[in-house]
Amino acid sequence: MSALITAGNLRKQYGKQAALDGVSFTVESGRIVGLIGPNGSGKTTTLKAILGLTQFQGELSVLGMDPRQQREALMNEVCFIADVAILPRWLKVKDAIDFVEGVHPRFNRAKAEKYIANTKLTPNMKVKAMSKGMVVQLHLALVMAIDAKLLVLDEPTLGLDILYRKQFYQNLLEDYFDENKTILITTHQIEEVEHILTDLLFIENGKISLAATMDEVSERFTEVMVEPQFVAAANALQPLSQRTVFGKPVMLFDGANREQLSNFGELRTPSVADLFVATMKGSYA
Amino acid sequence: MKTMKWLLKREMWENKGMLLWTPIVIAGAVITLIFTGLIFGKVEHMQLYGQPISVTIEGTARMKIAEAMAELYVTAGMPILMILGLLVFFYCLNALHDERRDRSLLFWKSLPVSDTTTVLSKLVTAVVVAPLITLAVAVAVGLLVVLAACVFLLLHGTNMFGALLSTPQLYLTPLRLVGVLPVYILWALPTVGWLLMVSSMARSKVFLWAVGTPIISTLLLVWAQKMLHFSLDSLWFASHISARILLGVVPGSWIGFERPVLDLTSNERSLAVSKLIFDASWSTLGSPSVWIGAAAGVAMIAIAIYMRRRREEV
Numbered sequence: 345m346s347a348l349i350t351a352g353n354l355r356k357q358y359g360k361q362a363a364l365d366g367v368s369f370t371v372e373s374g375r376i377v378g379l380i381g382p383n384g385s386g387k388t389t390t391l392k393a394i395l396g397l398t399q400f401q402g403e404l405s406v407l408g409m410d411p412r413q414q415r416e417a418l419m420n421e422v423c424f425i426a427d428v429a430i431l432p433r434w435l436k437v438k439d440a441i442d443f444v445e446g447v448h449p450r451f452n453r454a455k456a457e458k459y460i461a462n463t464k465l466t467p468n469m470k471v472k473a474m475s476k477g478m479v480v481q482l483h484l485a486l487v488m489a490i491d492a493k494l495l496v497l498d499e500p501t502l503g504l505d506i507l508y509r510k511q512f513y514q515n516l517l518e519d520y521f522d523e524n525k526t527i528l529i530t531t532h533q534i535e536e537v538e539h540i541l542t543d544l545l546f547i548e549n550g551k552i553s554l555a556a557t558m559d560e561v562s563e564r565f566t567e568v569m570v571e572p573q574f575v576a577a578a579n580a581l582q583p584l585s586q587r588t589v590f591g592k593p594v595m596l597f598d599g600a601n602r603e604q605l606s607n608f609g610e611l612r613t614p615s616v617a618d619l620f621v622a623t624m625k626g627s628y629a
Numbered sequence: 630m631k632t633m634k635w636l637l638k639r640e641m642w643e644n645k646g647m648l649l650w651t652p653i654v655i656a657g658a659v660i661t662l663i664f665t666g667l668i669f670g671k672v673e674h675m676q677l678y679g680q681p682i683s684v685t686i687e688g689t690a691r692m693k694i695a696e697a698m699a700e701l702y703v704t705a706g707m708p709i710l711m712i713l714g715l716l717v718f719f720y721c722l723n724a725l726h727d728e729r730r731d732r733s734l735l736f737w738k739s740l741p742v743s744d745t746t747t748v749l750s751k752l753v754t755a756v757v758v759a760p761l762i763t764l765a766v767a768v769a770v771g772l773l774v775v776l777a778a779c780v781f782l783l784l785h786g787t788n789m790f791g792a793l794l795s796t797p798q799l800y801l802t803p804l805r806l807v808g809v810l811p812v813y814i815l816w817a818l819p820t821v822g823w824l825l826m827v828s829s830m831a832r833s834k835v836f837l838w839a840v841g842t843p844i845i846s847t848l849l850l851v852w853a854q855k856m857l858h859f860s861l862d863s864l865w866f867a868s869h870i871s872a873r874i875l876l877g878v879v880p881g882s883w884i885g886f887e888r889p890v891l892d893l894t895s896n897e898r899s900l901a902v903s904k905l906i907f908d909a910s911w912s913t914l915g916s917p918s919v920w921i922g923a924a925a926g927v928a929m930i931a932i933a934i935y936m937r938r939r940r941e942e943v
Contacts (some may be wrong), residue, residue, distance in 0.1 A: 397738055398941055415938075416743040424739035432733035434643050446635030447742050483736075 348373040348494060348526050349394060352403035356389055356550075363389040364400060365550030373493070376527045376540055380616070381547035382624055387530040388427070390547065391498050394528070395424055407493060420449060423487040427499035429479035431471045437482060438467035444486050456489035459519070477508035484512065488520045495520070497529040501536070509536060516540075538616040548624055566597050566605055567614040574608040581605075585622035596622045632742055636750035637758060647716060648759050652709050652766040659708055663774050667781055686787050695792035699799035700902050702775035703806065706767025713763040714879035717755050717817065721824035721878075724751040725937060726835045732942045744937040748825065752930060755821050756814045760880075761807075768803045775799075798901070805907040812910040813880060815919050818926030820877030826929040829936035832943045843871035873922050881906075887913040 349371040356364040364386045371377050381387050392398040396411030396418060404411060409418045431440065437460065445451050463481045471479055480500065487495065501509040517540055521527060531537055544561055546554035556564065570578045570593050579586075581604075583595035596614055597605060605611060614622075641648065686694060725748070728734040737747065779789045793799060827839040847870075850863035868886075876882050883889075889909040913919060 392941075395739065397735065399939060415738065416741050419739060419741040422739075424735070426732075426735050428732070430732045430735040432643065432728070432731060432736070436642070439639075439642050443635055443639055444740065446638075447632050447740055449741070 346373065347371065348407060349528070350403070350405045351390075351393075354390065354393055354400050354402035354404060356386075356393070356398065356400040362550050364393070364402075367402075367547070367550065367552055369545055369552050369555050371526060371528060371543070373526050374523045375542045376521065376529070377543040377545060378534075378537055378541040378616070379528060379530045379545045379547060380534060380620055381530075385547045386550040387547055388498055391424075391496055391528070391530060395422065395496060421493045422496065423490050423492040423494070424496045425480070425483050425487055425498070425500045427502050429471070429476060429483065431479055431483060433470070433472035435471045436467070437465050437469050440482060440486060444490070448490060450491040451486075452489045452491065454489075456485045459485040459488055459515075477504050480504060480508065480512065484515060488515070493525060495525065495527045497527065497531075499531055500529070501531065501533065509533070513537065513540060534617045534620060535615070541616070544616065546620065546623060553623060561616075561619065562613045564599050565614050565619055566600060566602055567612040567618065568595050568597065568605045568608050569593075569610045569612065570595055571609045578605075578608045585618075585625065632746055633750055633753075636742065636747060637754060640750060640754040641758070644720060644754070647720060648754070648762055651712065651716060652763045655709050655712060656706070656766050656770045659705065659770055660773060663705065664777065667777060686782075686789075691787075691789070691792055695789055695796050696798055698775050698778065698789070698793055699796040700802060702771040702799075703768060703802050703903070704771070705774040706770040709763055709767040709770060710880050713760060714876075714882075716763070717759050717821065717878040718824065720759060721751070721755050721821050722828055722835050722839055724755070724825060725829040725933060726831060729940060729942045734942050745934050748829075748930065748934045748937055751825065752821065755825075755878075756817055757810070760810060760813060764803070764806055764810075768806070798903070802903040805903040808907055809910045812883060812914060815914065815923045816883045816886070817878045819873045819922040819929075820875060820926075822926030822929030822933070823874040825933040826936070829933040829940060840875065843874055847871045869918070877922070881910075883910060883913045883919070887916055887918070889913050 347370040349369075351370070352368050354364045354367040355362070367386065367390055379387050379390065389398060389400075393400045393404060394406050394411060396415030399412065406418060407421050411418055441453060441456050441460075444456075445453050460482070463478065463485070465474070465478060465482055465485075469478075471482070474482070484500075501512050504512070513536065516527070529537060529541075541558055543557050544554065545552055565584075568578065569589065572592070575593055578593075578595055581597060581600055583597050585596045587594050592609070596618065602611065728737060775793065779793060782789050824839055827842075828835055831838045847863060847867045850861050850866050853859045854861045854863045873886065876885075889912045
């Protein structure tokens with residue numbers, strides 16, 4: 345497998361504030377990668393760099409192209425849905441389909457229409473008359489009809505109710521994703537995407553703090569529900585974090601020996617959300 | 630080419646209210662005014678010795694009148710052509726700013742369309758599509774009015790239809806107006822380029838930047854000239870820079886900038902106004918100032934393209 349995205353030492357300043365402070369990572373093709381980080385950690389800036397929507401320093405290759413120089417060519421292969429709806433308010437459903445069909449060589453009109461038929465969208469409806477959920481449905485219909493290699497999602501379900509959110513990820517997995525496609529997604533609703541991710545990238549203060557596959561994550565990190573008598577012994581192994589559930593301390597360990605840990609109590613694989621909280625706890629301090 | 634077609638359609642979808650409906654609404658107002666004048670005017674009640682006036686026009690006079698009507702009917706559409714300048718001005722001002730303000734820039738840029746093609750589609754909308762729509766509406770109004778005038782004359786005993794329809798001027802006049810379009814484009818380029826450039830750069834208050842910059846510069850120069858006795862020609866700056874980048878989109882601006890000789894003698898006393906305008910307009914292209922302005926306009930459009938690539942949403 346070759347790397348679809350290779351980023352080396354990306355840097356970007358907004359005034360004196362560094363948005364990207366030496367970001368490096370690779371994304372292999374056929375993966376669903378979650379780029380997770382607190383607010384202001386550089387997630388959106390990283391995505392915009394990949395899409396050629398912002399200037400930056402450093403090395404970046406997306407599908408073998410430099411997004412700064414070759415945005416138009418790159419967009420033949422890359423699709424993008426952003427946090428808040430970015431479709432213009434005056435756009436009608438049918439015009440949106442006509443337009444994307446007109447300018448995009450890889451657009452499959454039938455697919456888009458089939459998807460829209462399953463929603464409440466009508467051809468003459470304008471974006472300004474739609475609810476937030478419907479706008480995202482329209483955008484998803486346009487994007488799913490494009491045979492692209494990389495789909496970039498920046499908080500795609502922000503502000504949507506739970507029905508739209510579930511449906512969004514279901515459509516994405518069932519109707520869109522296959523081994524030839526790669527999805528790069530940022531979101532704060534970690535619980536909702538955790539089961540679909542294959543890879544995890546944690547970003548903190550403009551730096552990548554963790555890059556691993558989900559398999560590696562479950563191998564490396566272990567949560568133990570420590571029995572009271574072993575608390576001191578467990579603490580000696582320097583857990584990443586400690587919280588209390590039903591009166592028992594739950595400790596998160598990075599790279600500790602599982603056999604040794606299993607003596608202390610029940611072992612669990614930590615959720616991404618717990619891992620996130622544990623590794624990012626210093627980031628607002 | 631196909632992409633350009635869709636980009637132009639896109640501009641029409643977004644700006645239909647401005648580019649299509651504004652001229653049509655004004656056309657409606659013009660027609661209403663003229664028809665009200667015809668119907669409720671006092672003309673019906675003009676009487677001579679207790680009899681309604683009946684007019685019979687024959688011979689040379691008839692030909693002359695038909696010719697005059699065929700030449701001048703487009704003037705009924707003049708109010709519509711007058712607002713073309715405003716339409717193009719505000720269209721260009723918003724062309725590259727609105728998409729950054731409403732963040733739809735992110736959507737447009739997620740499609741395989743280059744910044745150059747996008748900016749050029751906005752240029753073509755401003756200097757070709759908008760003028761052609763306005764011109765078509767203006768000519769349609771003129772035709773309606775001249776036909777109404779013929780009906781009116783018919784009610785008073787003179788049938789002008791045949792004479793009018795067989796006058797070649799009737800058909801040549803709109804063609805000559807379209808023939809002036811290249812001249813319009815060249816003179817509009819500095820203004821269109823300036824507005825697109827400001828639109829692509831300003832983070833907010835586009836109008837203030839676009840209009841304030843040349844006016845304040847001019848005032849500063851006047852002040853420097855009067856108070857500090859700098860050897861500057863602020864009048865030259867006002868007429869050659871400020872006026873050219875603000876007023877170039879007004880149809881006929883070149884008559885004001887260049888003051889071409891309107892040769893009334895060579896027309897053998899016919900009323901070929903449109904030919905006069907056509908010749909005078911094209912004659913302004915002989916002066917270097919139009920070409921210098923056009924080159925400056927092209928340079929500013931190039932900057933707008935560069936800025937479209939770099940600027941992010943606001």
